[in-house]
Amino acid sequence: MCIFANLIYNVLYMSFWDILLIVINFAGALAVFLFAMKLMSEGLQKIAGSKMRAVLSRFTGKPLSGILTGTAVTAAIQSSSATTVMVVSFVNAGLLSLSGAVAVIMGANIGTTVTAWIITLFGLGESAGGFSLPMLLATVSLFFIFSHKDRMKSIGQSVIGLALLLIGMELLQAAMPNLEEYPAFLHALGTMSDYGFWSILLFIAIGAALTCLVQASAAMMAITLVMCYNGWIGFDVAVALVMGQNIGTTITANLAAMVANTAGKKAARAHLVFNVVGVVITLVVFSPLMRFIAHITEGMTGCSPYVPATDEAYNPESVPMAISLFHTVFNVGNTIILAFFIPQILKIVDWMVKAKQEESSEDEFRLTYIEGNWLSTAELNLQSAKSEIAEFSKRVLRMYTFLPGLRTAESDEAFDAIMARIAKYEDITDRMEMEISKFLTKVGSGDVSEHASQRISSMLRIIDNLESIGDTVYQIAMTRQNKREDAVHFDAGLNANLQHMSELVQHALDVMDSNLRDYDHIDLDAAYAAEHEINAFRDRLRNQHLDALKLGVYDYAIGNAYSSLYALYEKLGDYVINVSEAIDGSRKHAED
Numbered sequence: 001m002c003i004f005a006n007l008i009y010n011v012l013y014m015s016f017w018d019i020l021l022i023v024i025n026f027a028g029a030l031a032v033f034l035f036a037m038k039l040m041s042e043g044l045q046k047i048a049g050s051k052m053r054a055v056l057s058r059f060t061g062k063p064l065s066g067i068l069t070g071t072a073v074t075a076a077i078q079s080s081s082a083t084t085v086m087v088v089s090f091v092n093a094g095l096l097s098l099s100g101a102v103a104v105i106m107g108a109n110i111g112t113t114v115t116a117w118i119i120t121l122f123g124l125g126e127s128a129g130g131f132s133l134p135m136l137l138a139t140v141s142l143f144f145i146f147s148h149k150d151r152m153k154s155i156g157q158s159v160i161g162l163a164l165l166l167i168g169m170e171l172l173q174a175a176m177p178n179l180e181e182y183p184a185f186l187h188a189l190g191t192m193s194d195y196g197f198w199s200i201l202l203f204i205a206i207g208a209a210l211t212c213l214v215q216a217s218a219a220m221m222a223i224t225l226v227m228c229y230n231g232w233i234g235f236d237v238a239v240a241l242v243m244g245q246n247i248g249t250t251i252t253a254n255l256a257a258m259v260a261n262t263a264g265k266k267a268a269r270a271h272l273v274f275n276v277v278g279v280v281i282t283l284v285v286f287s288p289l290m291r292f293i294a295h296i297t298e299g300m301t302g303c304s305p306y307v308p309a310t311d312e313a314y315n316p317e318s319v320p321m322a323i324s325l326f327h328t329v330f331n332v333g334n335t336i337i338l339a340f341f342i343p344q345i346l347k348i349v350d351w352m353v354k355a356k357q358e359e360s361s362e363d364e365f366r367l368t369y370i371e372g373n374w375l376s377t378a379e380l381n382l383q384s385a386k387s388e389i390a391e392f393s394k395r396v397l398r399m400y401t402f403l404p405g406l407r408t409a410e411s412d413e414a415f416d417a418i419m420a421r422i423a424k425y426e427d428i429t430d431r432m433e434m435e436i437s438k439f440l441t442k443v444g445s446g447d448v449s450e451h452a453s454q455r456i457s458s459m460l461r462i463i464d465n466l467e468s469i470g471d472t473v474y475q476i477a478m479t480r481q482n483k484r485e486d487a488v489h490f491d492a493g494l495n496a497n498l499q500h501m502s503e504l505v506q507h508a509l510d511v512m513d514s515n516l517r518d519y520d521h522i523d524l525d526a527a528y529a530a531e532h533e534i535n536a537f538r539d540r541l542r543n544q545h546l547d548a549l550k551l552g553v554y555d556y557a558i559g560n561a562y563s564s565l566y567a568l569y570e571k572l573g574d575y576v577i578n579v580s581e582a583i584d585g586s587r588k589h590a591e592d
Contacts, residue, residue: 036164039157063103063339070107075114083108084250084271091267098349101267102342105274109246109331113324115218119225120317120324200240200286204279207244217249221327228319235305236290238323243282243330246275262353269349277345278334293329297322367432370439381443382455385436386519389462392432393516393579396469397509399425403473403502406480407495415484422477429470436463454585461582462516465575469509472572476565483561491554494562497541501569504534508576515583527580534573541566 074083084105091101211220224241227233233241250272282289298304303315305322338345370384402422409415437460444456490498508530515522545563548554554562 032164032167036161036167039161039164063099063342066100066103067107067110067335067339070104070109071111072107073104074108074111083111084268087267098266098270098346099342102270102274102345103339105267105271106335106339109275109278110328110335112217112249113328113331116221116225116324116327119222120320200236200283203237203240204244204247207241208248209244211245211248212251217245220245220248225320225323228323229316231314231316234308235294235319235322238319239290239326242323242327243279246330247272247279250275265353266346266349269352270345273345273348273352274334274338277338278330281334281337282330289326289329293322293326296325300325367435370436381439382452382459385440385443385459388432388436388439389459389466390513390516392429392436392463392466393513395425395428395432396466396473397513399429399470399473400506400509403476403480404499406477406484415481419477419481422474426470426474429467433463433467458582458585461585462579465578465582468575469572469579472568472575476568476572479561479564479568486557486561488557488561490558490562494554494558497544498562498565498569501534501537501541501566504530504537505569505573505576508534508573512576512579515580519583522580522583524580524584527577531573531577534570538566538570 070083070087087101087104087108091098207220207224211217221242224233224238224245228235228238250268254268254272294304294306297318301315301318301321303313303318305319307314307318367388370381370388399422402418402425405418406415409418440456440459440463444453448456508527511523511526511530515524515527542563545559545566549559
């Protein structure tokens with residue numbers, strides 16, 4: 001407590017206007033940097049597009065491939081948070097195993113070190129090149145931005161994001177006051193650094209807290225590097241802040257997992273466990289590791305990061321270089337070590353996250369992937385919507401399986417219970433269609449490419465037909481209820497025909513559901529074949545029905561109920577084929 005009291009006293013010692021000016025300048029510079037990171041990351045994510053999702057979901061079968069995948073994807077999109085949130089989403093959707101998710105998260109930690117090297121090599125001091133390099137990059141971006149192709153525009157967005165990032169770094173450096181003008185504050189910082197190992201723990205906590213607050217580990221890394229470059233903090237303190245940032249950055253995935261299922265929550269907790277354990281390992285070997293980093297840095301810059309800023313031999317680039325080197329060694333080293341302990345990490349997260357009984361219930365309305373899970377780019381949001389649509393299909397198929405029970409129900413109580421369940425599912429399908437539609441409309445109202453806009457249109461068509469399938473199932477149930485109330489009975493032949501029609505529709509539904517699981521490998525031929533069988537059998541039943549009416553085989557009430565049912569089944573088949581056709585349209589848009 002005395003440390004913080006001393007710091008507060010020294011801050012108050014500064015004039016109010018000095019503090020206000022520092023805060024305003026620093027906040028403005030930080031805003032430019034954060035906007036630049038967002039712009040660059042979103043542009044890179046648009047460039048990666050569906051390939052990014054395909055890589056994450058397919059090349060994660062083994063720990064090594066998962067680590068390499070996480071590293072490559074994060075380095076490509078410049079956002080470890082986006083990678084980990086996608087991982088949580090894929091685990092939630094059952095597209096990625098928990099062990100595969102842990103491996104990808106480990107790789108994401110390595111991939112995020114690229115940001116520190118970009119800042120160190122191009123954004124500090126003389127390496128920034130004044131405004132000439134940012135202006136050159138901004139000029140180059142114009143050639144891409146004014147292109148008619150979405151991919152070129154995304155490249156331009158990424159380039160101009162990088163230009164703004166470099167400008168943001170210069171603004172951050174300029175916003176940092178000369179501490180020689182504020183000796184009291186410099187003394188306070190020095191005091192906080194004088195407690196040996198306890199100071200390291202203190203700055204780890206500060207780094208974690210500030211990263212949670214800012215919600216951007218790259219911004220905190222930039223601030224740390226600028227403070228090092230300006231001589232505010234020493235090497236050990238900066239290293240502690242970096243370790244804290246690695247813990248704080250896990251908050252994004254854990255927030256995204258708040259609405260996820262048990263598997264998704266476990267993936268997010270695994271990220272936290274990995275980073276915390278990595279910090280503990282580093283603390284155990286802290287002194288020899290720091291000497292190793294210092295030795296390497298001295299060979300690269302000619303100056304040890306431990307040389308004080310007041311020394312004539314001091315090189316302001318030595319500490320940022322050492323920090324970037326440490327960040328890489330820290331994440332790569334921890335990944336190499338902990339990759340052998342993935343089963344143990346999974347046991348820890350199993351203990352941390354207990355499965356809830358209510359998650360197994362499908363009879364309640366619950367959005368799994370899009371509720372409270374708004375991501376930075378249309379590509380990622382469309383992935384969440386795709387997973388939610390697959391869940392929608394699962395609900396519709398579940399609803400369809402209740403229909404046979406209406407025919408075989410032996411009591412009114414059993415029949416009414418099934419009818420109530422179908423009615424409840426019909427309400428669920430209506431609400432799911434409405435919520436997914438609202439989500440897709442919100443995505444489409446933002447900055448989306450032409451291809452993303454077309455995919456949104458295809459997805460809206462898919463959910464509209466899924467909702468229509470639910471309505472039709474409910475109409476079949478109501479027809480069964482009216483038949484029961486009117487004491488209309490079918491003979492064995494009519495029941496057998498309707499049973500066969502039901503099985504044909506079930507097959508079509510299964511093909512549709514399979515296609516919804518993987519847009520890139522849909523079987524449209526199987527969908528059309530199933531639709532053809534339904535139509536052909538409907539035509540056969542209709543001809544038989546007309547002949548039976550002429551011959552007086554059954555009365556009008558039986559004939560009306562019978563023809564209504566097989567017509568509804570055929571109508572249901574039409575909605576099913578519409579879904580597969582819309583999936584094919586969405587796939588074509590993604591490939592263009």
